[in-house]
Amino acid sequence: RKEVEQDPGPFNVPEGATVAFNCTYSNSASQSFFWYRQDCRKEPKLLMSVYSSGNEDGRFTAQLNRASQYISLLIRDSKLSDSATYLCVVNRGYGGSQGNLIFGKGTKLSVKP
Amino acid sequence: GAGVSQSPSNKVTEKGKDVELRCDPISGHTALYWYRQRLGQGLEFLIYFQGNSAPDKSGLPSDRFSAERTGESVSTLTIQRTQQEDSAVYLCASSFLGVGYTFGSGTRLTVV
Numbered sequence: 001r002k003e004v005e006q007d008p009g010p011f012n013v014p015e016g017a018t019v020a021f022n023c024t025y026s027n028s029a030s031q032s033f034f035w036y037r038q039d040c041r042k043e044p045k046l047l048m049s050v051y052s053s054g055n056e057d058g059r060f061t062a063q064l065n066r067a068s069q070y071i072s073l074l075i076r077d078s079k080l081s082d083s084a085t086y087l088c089v090v091n092r093g094y095g096g097s098q099g100n101l102i103f104g105k106g107t108k109l110s111v112k113p
Numbered sequence: 114g115a116g117v118s119q120s121p122s123n124k125v126t127e128k129g130k131d132v133e134l135r136c137d138p139i140s141g142h143t144a145l146y147w148y149r150q151r152l153g154q155g156l157e158f159l160i161y162f163q164g165n166s167a168p169d170k171s172g173l174p175s176d177r178f179s180a181e182r183t184g185e186s187v188s189t190l191t192i193q194r195t196q197q198e199d200s201a202v203y204l205c206a207s208s209f210l211g212v213g214y215t216f217g218s219g220t221r222l223t224v225v
Contacts, residue, residue, distance in 0.1 A: 042218070043217065
């Protein structure tokens with residue numbers, strides 16, 4: 001089983017749609033979870049961290065289910081500018097130290113007018 | 114500096130030559146990471162530094178790849194006897210205490 005798995009998409013949605021991405025991870029010792037966004041031929045940029053209680057940042061909602069080792073990202077009222085690849089990221093975890101980040105292969109989102 | 118700086122931004126090299134890629138992390142960031150991203154593929158972890166030690170170098174694809182870091186500063190990734198399959202974007206990221214991972218804009222390596 002891959003350390004981080006995502007549906008590669010692409011997700012093609014109209015402006016204003018709500019879209020959800022899912023991700024599963026295999027290492028139960030993972031401590032930190034993130035969603036990154038990567039635009040074409042650019043470096044990844046942090047979109048948001050994911051907390052156990054779930055967290056929201058404007059139109060974006062992230063949720064974590066530790067029991068199922070599952071992370072989700074919900075985007076409401078999609079904008080054209082949301083078109084990008086969304087990367088699910090999990091830290092490998094070294095007993096409380098930073099460890100390193102393991103990236104999923106990403107889910108491509110294309111928002112159409 | 115204000116961000117993670119990588120150089121060169123682009124490198125074209127002949128097969129068999131050695132290349133050295135440089136990463137300047139954000140000042141004060143203790144952790145530094147190297148990743149590789151082939152065209153249309155996901156990020157592939159190469160090596161992670163905490164200070165100048167490397168707790169995890171499990172991602173280095175072969176012994177042609179090596180990396181070092183001076184203190185909590187600059188890191189260099191060296192690829193010896195480059196092969197065409199080494200062509201990729203090499204991304205460096207830094208962080209402080211596991212938060213705020215910031216990526217540089219990468220070095221695009223093309224081996225011809």
